Amino acid sequence: MPCEMQQRRWKHRYCKMWKSVVAAVAFxxxxxxxxxxxxxxxxxETRTLIVTEGGGxxxxxxxxxxxxxxxxxxxxxTLPNGDLEALTGSETVEISGGxxxxx
Amino acid sequence: xxxxxxxxxxxxxLVVVSAAPSFDAMAxxxxxxxxxxxxxxxxxxxxxxxxxxxxxxxxxxxASDDAGLVDIRLQLEEMSRAALTSALAFRSxxxxxxxxxxxxxxxxxxxxxPEPEIVSSERGALASEKAEINAVIAGAQNLSIRINGLIEKxxxxxxxxxxxxxxxxxxxxxxxxxxxxxxxxxxxxNLYKAVSSWLGFAxxxxxxxxxxxxLMALALAAVLFVGGRRLFGRVFEADPSVEDPSxxxxxxxxFWSTLLPTLAVGAFLASTVFFFNYYNxxxxxxxxxxxxxxxxxxxxxxxxxxxxxxxxxxxxxWRLIPVETGPARxxxxxxxxxxxxIGFNNFLSVVNDKMGSPLSLTIARSFVxxxxxxxxxxxxxxxxxxxxxxxxxxxxxxxxxxxxxxLGLFTIAAALFGYIGLAIFVSLQVVVTGTVLVxxxxxxxxxxxxGEEGGFAGTSIGRWLSANSSYExxxxxxxxxxxxxxxxxxxxxxxxxxxxxxxxxQPGDIQAWAYxxxxxxTIGSVTISFLGIxxxxxxxxxxYFLTRWFQGWLDGSVMARGKVDTGVRNxxxxxxxxxxxxxxxxxxxxxxxxxxxxxALVAGALSLGIGFGLQNVVSNFVSGLILLAERPxxxxxxxxxxxxxxxxxxxxxxxxxxxxxxxxxxxxxxSNLINNAVGNWTHRNKLGRVDxxxxxxxxxxxxxxxxxxxxIARGHPLVLKNPEPFVLFTNFGLAALEFEIRVxxxxxxxxxxxxxxxxxxxxxxxxxxxxEIPSQPRAVVEPKKHEAWPIDDDxxxxxxxxxxxxxxxxxxxxxxxxxxxxxxxxxxxx
Numbered sequence: 001m002p003c004e005m006q007q008r009r010w011k012h013r014y015c016k017m018w019k020s021v022v023a024a025v026a027f028x029x030x031x032x033x034x035x036x037x038x039x040x041x042x043x044x045e046t047r048t049l050i051v052t053e054g055g056g057x058x059x060x061x062x063x064x065x066x067x068x069x070x071x072x073x074x075x076x077x078t079l080p081n082g083d084l085e086a087l088t089g090s091e092t093v094e095i096s097g098g099x100x101x102x103x
Numbered sequence: 104x105x106x107x108x109x110x111x112x113x114x115x116x117l118v119v120v121s122a123a124p125s126f127d128a129m130a131x132x133x134x135x136x137x138x139x140x141x142x143x144x145x146x147x148x149x150x151x152x153x154x155x156x157x158x159x160x161x162x163x164x165x166a167s168d169d170a171g172l173v174d175i176r177l178q179l180e181e182m183s184r185a186a187l188t189s190a191l192a193f194r195s196x197x198x199x200x201x202x203x204x205x206x207x208x209x210x211x212x213x214x215x216x217p218e219p220e221i222v223s224s225e226r227g228a229l230a231s232e233k234a235e236i237n238a239v240i241a242g243a244q245n246l247s248i249r250i251n252g253l254i255e256k257x258x259x260x261x262x263x264x265x266x267x268x269x270x271x272x273x274x275x276x277x278x279x280x281x282x283x284x285x286x287x288x289x290x291x292x293n294l295y296k297a298v299s300s301w302l303g304f305a306x307x308x309x310x311x312x313x314x315x316x317x318l319m320a321l322a323l324a325a326v327l328f329v330g331g332r333r334l335f336g337r338v339f340e341a342d343p344s345v346e347d348p349s350x351x352x353x354x355x356x357x358f359w360s361t362l363l364p365t366l367a368v369g370a371f372l373a374s375t376v377f378f379f380n381y382y383n384x385x386x387x388x389x390x391x392x393x394x395x396x397x398x399x400x401x402x403x404x405x406x407x408x409x410x411x412x413x414x415x416x417x418x419x420x421w422r423l424i425p426v427e428t429g430p431a432r433x434x435x436x437x438x439x440x441x442x443x444x445i446g447f448n449n450f451l452s453v454v455n456d457k458m459g460s461p462l463s464l465t466i467a468r469s470f471v472x473x474x475x476x477x478x479x480x481x482x483x484x485x486x487x488x489x490x491x492x493x494x495x496x497x498x499x500x501x502x503x504x505x506x507x508x509x510l511g512l513f514t515i516a517a518a519l520f521g522y523i524g525l526a527i528f529v530s531l532q533v534v535v536t537g538t539v540l541v542x543x544x545x546x547x548x549x550x551x552x553x554g555e556e557g558g559f560a561g562t563s564i565g566r567w568l569s570a571n572s573s574y575e576x577x578x579x580x581x582x583x584x585x586x587x588x589x590x591x592x593x594x595x596x597x598x599x600x601x602x603x604x605x606x607x608x609q610p611g612d613i614q615a616w617a618y619x620x621x622x623x624x625t626i627g628s629v630t631i632s633f634l635g636i637x638x639x640x641x642x643x644x645x646x647y648f649l650t651r652w653f654q655g656w657l658d659g660s661v662m663a664r665g666k667v668d669t670g671v672r673n674x675x676x677x678x679x680x681x682x683x684x685x686x687x688x689x690x691x692x693x694x695x696x697x698x699x700x701x702x703a704l705v706a707g708a709l710s711l712g713i714g715f716g717l718q719n720v721v722s723n724f725v726s727g728l729i730l731l732a733e734r735p736x737x738x739x740x741x742x743x744x745x746x747x748x749x750x751x752x753x754x755x756x757x758x759x760x761x762x763x764x765x766x767x768x769x770x771x772x773x774s775n776l777i778n779n780a781v782g783n784w785t786h787r788n789k790l791g792r793v794d795x796x797x798x799x800x801x802x803x804x805x806x807x808x809x810x811x812x813x814x815i816a817r818g819h820p821l822v823l824k825n826p827e828p829f830v831l832f833t834n835f836g837l838a839a840l841e842f843e844i845r846v847x848x849x850x851x852x853x854x855x856x857x858x859x860x861x862x863x864x865x866x867x868x869x870x871x872x873x874x875e876i877p878s879q880p881r882a883v884v885e886p887k888k889h890e891a892w893p894i895d896d897d898x899x900x901x902x903x904x905x906x907x908x909x910x911x912x913x914x915x916x917x918x919x920x921x922x923x924x925x926x927x928x929x930x931x932x933x
Contacts, residue, residue, distance in 0.1 A: 052244050052247065052248060054251045055248055055251035055252045055254075055255055056248070057248075074184065074187045075187075076187075076190065076240070076243070076244040076247065082237075083197065083201075083233070083237065084190075084237050084240040084241055084244065085190075085194065085197065085240070086187050086190035086191045086193075086194070086240065086243065088187070088191065099201075099205075101198075102194065102198070
């Protein structure tokens, strides 16, 4: 429904406001698309992931409750239980009870 | 999630139902499927490893070929992705195994009864399968590390190569000896021979095909050109009759008049090459030469069109860059010459490559080309393109002039000293970077134009918006400002990476920088993330608008229909607004990644100081909240606070705006309204009493006076019957017997009118009833004498007629005004 028609029902400025909200949401949707994998540590102790990205390995220590973004363009990661997994860079690694799950 | 659960339940059910042997078979089946997958991926990784070996060998062989290295790097990147993909293939199987292991539970600890045979054997099978998978993935990982190492190595090799090109010095005395001329002649003869033999062959055997190819290419270009002209003809041509075209129309003319002809020419050249290839007219080297020639022609044409469009030597009104006509013409010529020189040099380098000509020839050619480019640069810098108001010619701004001269001198000097590679690099960069910068500058100019007042409304989008939406001029102007900022940001985002790419940075570097910039720069222990801050701001803005919308909806739809009192409505609206904005700010801050607990620490440390410093503000703020909750008065009430009496216009969080009856706005801090007594005439209702004091002379009949006053009070239509009007005999005054008429009004805001009416009536009635109102004259006033009786009858008649006419006119005017719906304002009560 065009704004002119809504004027009768609502005060006009809310209609304009809607437009702004829609624009803002669209912007956020574009800008908010994540471009890195993230790891969440839900345990009460520090957990370590070993990330192989590019030509080197780095240890990624996650403090209790911490969330970290890493690995923007794909990488290999060694999980706390010793499993080796490949990530494309859009997953979420969730560690709870010492077990990591990839979502 | 649900399906995973379902799967688990199914597996468990199967385990429970199936007997041991059938279960074994199933586990085996799963194991076999997995084995196939493992074998497949192992093979894939082996292939990749073999390819990597190949490429590594190639890398060391082609260490001096930049283009080859780039190609190898692209292949390596592709393979790195492939390694990752093959490792990814195990994800679902791994998660299955993990789920199964979890379902089996932990192995029994020592001292506990051992678990059944099936379970322990399955556990073992799963573990070994997992180990196998892990081994394959580890292989992929190692491969990926190796590939990335190779990519890095290629990067360093390339930069070394680049450095070598720039720092390599050639002996000019060898290159510029007379030998070069004979070499050049030989080469020219070779080229001539190749071309002429090809031409002879083509004309003899492929004449028809060539003709057809050329005609088809021409037809395509013509269609493109004519069609484009048809479609965009209006914006395409500069109209010399327009006195002062807007910058944006100049820009669009420049853009289209560059793009369309260039596209047409490009299409013609590309299709010529394509059809020649298609009909097999080309042969051997000729194809390469033709390609290079086409590229050179396209570039020179484009540059010429662009400079012509931007500088418009014939139409000063349509110029994008404000230089004078003569210099504009020269600039176009010089730029075109530069493009021709560089293009021709490139073409010759292709020819040299193909003909395998001696190095000295290449050096001599590059030498000449760079010297010419340097000279052209210096000539451009020495142009005086602007005219001062007094008519004298002014040069370019100093920085531009000196930069250009320095670059030109540098190119020439590098060439003269034998650093031909460096000279070529600099001259090429000057041209390309210069073009990019000029384009960016034109973009900036147009952004500024849009951002100026009324600039956006003049564009076609602005016109469309103002026609099709209800945005007003001010809103359009703000939109224009936003658009201009957006254009500026876009220019930076587009042109900065472009220039960086030109200067030899890798896209990967730029991407990594952008990523770092977006996700966070760490300074000390503080990480600043632009993306985070941007997200925070966006979230806040969204929260703000949502709050506003909710506020409006609550106020306009819910409460208005619920017939809620305006004061309550206002209070709720304000409270919702403040709460919403505070919430949005909090969410925004946390979305920006700023830890609120850190903030709390700072706030704790500073709160004492802030408390003292902002004592008044805080007290007013709290008072404002109390005012909203307690509502001792609402918007529209007539209040008296100290000396100030007036209508409440707005209650905001720090102060309340009161409009006195003299229409003066008084901003009263809220704490005053909380701490001091505030009189509200219209708190619960607008009922109010008005007192009018009257004195009558001693000797009057007080009974009669009392009756008359009461009668007058009762007779007024605005005076309430209940509470009854009352006349009080207040005092035996010094000069008069004092009475007071007390009347109640339904709306105390009508007090002034009622008082006026009653006083007039009292005076009238007393006059009629011969009741005197004594007064103590303090000033003696001589009554003004009337004019002497006029003698001239004619004059009296004329004057009387004029008076009558004026009266009639006044009456008519009054009637007209009354009809026009002008309502007389109610006088103020105060």
